[in-house]
Amino acid sequence: MISATQVLKTDLVKAAAKIGKRAISSVVPKTDLEVTDFKVVNEPILGYMPGSSERVALEASLAKYSGECEDIPIIIGGKEYRTDNVQYQVMPHDHSKKIAKFYWATPELVHKGITTAMAAKADWERVPIDEKIQMFLRVSDQMADIYRADLNATTMLGQAKTMVQAEIDSACELIDFFRFNCFFAKELMKYQPISEDPSTTLNLLRYRALEGFIASVTPFNFTAIAGNLAYTPCVMGNVTLWKPSDTAILSNYLIYKIFRDAGFPDGVVNFLPSDGPVFGKTVTAHQDLAAVNFTGSVPTFQWLWKAVGENLQNFTGFPKLIGECGGKNYHFVHPTAEVKTVVASTIRSAFEYQGQKCSACSRVYVPESLWGEVKEGLVETQKSLKIGSATDADTFMSAVIDRKAFDRISGYINHAKASPNCSIVAGGGYDDSVGFFIEPTIVQTTTPTDKIFQEEIFGPLVSVYVYPDKDT
Numbered sequence: 357m358i359s360a361t362q363v364l365k366t367d368l369v370k371a372a373a374k375i376g377k378r379a380i381s382s383v384v385p386k387t388d389l390e391v392t393d394f395k396v397v398n399e400p401i402l403g404y405m406p407g408s409s410e411r412v413a414l415e416a417s418l419a420k421y422s423g424e425c426e427d428i429p430i431i432i433g434g435k436e437y438r439t440d441n442v443q444y445q446v447m448p449h450d451h452s453k454k455i456a457k458f459y460w461a462t463p464e465l466v467h468k469g470i471t472t473a474m475a476a477k478a479d480w481e482r483v484p485i486d487e488k489i490q491m492f493l494r495v496s497d498q499m500a501d502i503y504r505a506d507l508n509a510t511t512m513l514g515q516a517k518t519m520v521q522a523e524i525d526s527a528c529e530l531i532d533f534f535r536f537n538c539f540f541a542k543e544l545m546k547y548q549p550i551s552e553d554p555s556t557t558l559n560l561l562r563y564r565a566l567e568g569f570i571a572s573v574t575p576f577n578f579t580a581i582a583g584n585l586a587y588t589p590c591v592m593g594n595v596t597l598w599k600p601s602d603t604a605i606l607s608n609y610l611i612y613k614i615f616r617d618a619g620f621p622d623g624v625v626n627f628l629p630s631d632g633p634v635f636g637k638t639v640t641a642h643q644d645l646a647a648v649n650f651t652g653s654v655p656t657f658q659w660l661w662k663a664v665g666e667n668l669q670n671f672t673g674f675p676k677l678i679g680e681c682g683g684k685n686y687h688f689v690h691p692t693a694e695v696k697t698v699v700a701s702t703i704r705s706a707f708e709y710q711g712q713k714c715s716a717c718s719r720v721y722v723p724e725s726l727w728g729e730v731k732e733g734l735v736e737t738q739k740s741l742k743i744g745s746a747t748d749a750d751t752f753m754s755a756v757i758d759r760k761a762f763d764r765i766s767g768y769i770n771h772a773k774a775s776p777n778c779s780i781v782a783g784g785g786y787d788d789s790v791g792f793f794i795e796p797t798i799v800q801t802t803t804p805t806d807k808i809f810q811e812e813i814f815g816p817l818v819s820v821y822v823y824p825d826k827d828t
Contacts, residue, residue, distance in 0.1 A: 388484040389562060391542045394493070399500055399531040404519050404749070410505070414519070417509035418747055421455060421606070422447075428458040428609045430465055430629060433472040434622030437465055443629070445605045448516035448755040449745045449791035455513055456606045461630045466597070466638040469626040473569045473595040474644060476623030481565055481593040485545065488591055489538045495618045496534045499527070503614055510607040511579045516746045516754040516791075521709045522579075526607060529580035537588045565593030567673045568646030571639040573632075573660070574608065575651045576601040576757050577712045581680075583611045585649045586625055596625050596649070599635045603757050632656065640664050647676035654681045654812070682812045684718050689730065691723045691825050698726075699733035706818035707741065707796040710756050717818055719809050723825045731781060731800075731820075738782040738796050745791075755791035756815055762792040765815035768808055772799045777806045781820065 402410045425444075429436035438459045445456035461469070499507060504527050511517050511526040541563075549559040570589050574582035586598040586608075600608035612627045628635065636656075639645055640663035648660055657679040664675050687705070689698050705717035722730050746754040756762055766786045772778040783797030797817045801809050809819045 386558070386560060388486075389545060389548075389560060391486045391489060391545050394539070394542070396535045396539045399528040399535075401523055401528055402504075404523065406749075413505035414508055417505040418512065421506075421509050421513055422453070422747075425454045426456050426606060426609070428456050428605055428629070430459055430461045431612065431627040432465065432469045432623075433476065433626065434616070437461070439465070441631075443602060445514055445603060447513055447746075447791070448603075448757050449747075449793070451759075451788075451791055456609070458602075458605050458609075458629045460634070461628045463634055463638045466628060466630060466635055467642075469597045469628050470569055470639070470642055470644065472623045473597060473626055476621060477565065477569070477593075477595045480590070480595060480621060480624050483593075485541065485563075485591070485593075488593075489541060491618065491620065492534050492538050492587075492591060495615060495620075496531045496538075498614065498618065499531050499534075503610070506610055507579065507607065510610050511604075512746045514606040515576055515579070515604055515757065517709060518746055518751050518754060519749055526579035529578070530583050530611075533580055533584040533588060537584070538591060541591050563592055565595075566646035566676070568644035568671075568675075569642075570594050570596045570647045570649055571635075571645065572596045572598045572649045573635070573652060573656075574598065574600055574604070576603040577709070578651075579604060579607045579611070581651050582608050585651060586611070587615065589647075589649065590624055594646070595623070597635075597639060598625055598627050599630050599632075600627070602629065605629060636660055636663060640667055641670070643670055643672050645671060645675045646673065647678060650677075650679040652679075652681065657681050680714065682714050682814055684810070684812055685715055687717050687720045689720065689722045689726060691725050691828055693726065695726060695729045695733060698722075698730055699737055702734065702818065703737050703741075703796075707753050707816050710753050710794070711816040711818070712757060712761075712814055716814075718813060720818060720820045721804075722820055722822050723828060724822055725825050727820075727822045734798055735782045738798060741796055743793060743795065753796065753816060755793050758792060759788070761815060762786070762788055762794065765794050765813060765817060768811075768813050768815075768817055769794070769797055769799075772797075772801075772808055775806065775808075777802050778808060778819075783816075 404411045429438055441460040443458050444454045447453045507526040508522040511522040549561055551559045572585040574585050586596055650657055687702055702717055741752040744751045769784055778799050778801045781798040781800050783795035785795040787793050794816055799819045801819050801821055804821045
């Protein structure tokens with residue numbers, strides 16, 4: 357039997373080892389807590405009118421990236437790795453065209469990424485927060501200027517976003533994430549605890565990085581979210597392993613290169629395209645996991661949560677789980693609603709970016725008294741929507757992200773066609789001969805319990821349930 361004294365001695369040895377890792381970087385002069393003041397505003401959305409400088413630059417970037425298949429390596433500590441598990445990213449709207457060749461990391465490479473990140477963390481934590489913030493602000497300015505066209509072009513080609521949808525995501529939102537999160541970090545630093553007699557005792561508060569590494573698992577549908585989840589934690593001294601989405605690899609790799617070329621230290625963010633289960637099993641089994649930073653599907657986040665829970669006894673701390681998942685967003689239409697607004701808002705929310713947003717309208721409750729007018733408006737507007745290549749300036753919506761999404765969404769359309777509870781009001785067609793195209797589809801259901809009204813679809817399909825006015 358192990359004695360209490362032996363257990364205590366073992367725990368003290370472990371604690372001393374951890375203190376040795378952090379002590380030097382945890383004792384800092386007051387000057388390291390001072391941050392240069394600055395203000396932020398939202399990045400302006402550019403118009404991309406024909407002949408404008410931003411339109412000319414974007415068209416040149418589209419031509420550049422559509423004419424090549426970029427080789428994208430695994431990157432750990434600034435070093436490139438390639439495996440035999442080769443993957444390709446294709447254009448969703450023209451799936452015969454490959455735009456990126458990349459490689460899935462092995463469990464051994466994921467482990468190497470963890471070791472490398474933890475080693476880089478010691479130096480990164482010592483960098484004063486003001487220097488970190490200034491680097492992020494410089495990168496943001498570069499993204500708003502010299503890299504703007506490339507960020508939008510890689511997002512349009514790889515994720516089938518239209519010109520407008522790319523601009524508000526891969527340019528404006530990405531830039532805003534970095535600038536505003538740096539602003540919030542600066543504001544955090546303003547508070548310092550009271551020192552009644554600073555000449556005798558000076559109390560200082562420092563925000564330290566988490567104990568360990570962060571696993572950032574990012575989605576295909578927002579380039580901005582991918583960059584944010586991978587890089588923003590680094591403002592506070594953290595290090596990350598970034599698992600980008602296979603269907604957003606080109607734009608995500610560009611973000612990595614922008615930071616690298618701006619002088620971001622090797623190993624602070626490690627770029628690890630991977631098979632989901634391989635990455636998930638490896639990071640959730642490692643004792644130094646500090647957090648999972650996630651945006652994606654409910655089942656995937658549930659799996660990660662369960663895996664962390666099952667390994668709790670193995671971690672040096674208690675990993676944080678930060679997740680944003682999908683949903684079944686709705687519009688509830690009151691009998692007093694203005695029909696034109698209902699129609700316009702529902703069409704845009706349901707079908708912009710092919711309904712591939714957590715906020716996309718997926719179901720609508722409409723009163724019987726308005727359904728006739730609302731239905732007519734929805735049908736007529738749906739007819740006017742142009743579906744086509746993401747690179748055409750007048751395209752309203754393009755293809756869904758990949759074969760898996762196409763099969764899932766078309767399956768719900770087939771259900772609507774076969775179910776006695778459902779009827780197709782508009783759309784209902786789909787074609788994968790060139791790209792993964794699905795018509796913007798409106799379904800009416802007679803019961804709110806039908807699966808089409810209950811389950812997340814994540815595509816250009818919105819269901820309508822008509823309710824009696826008396827139930828308002």
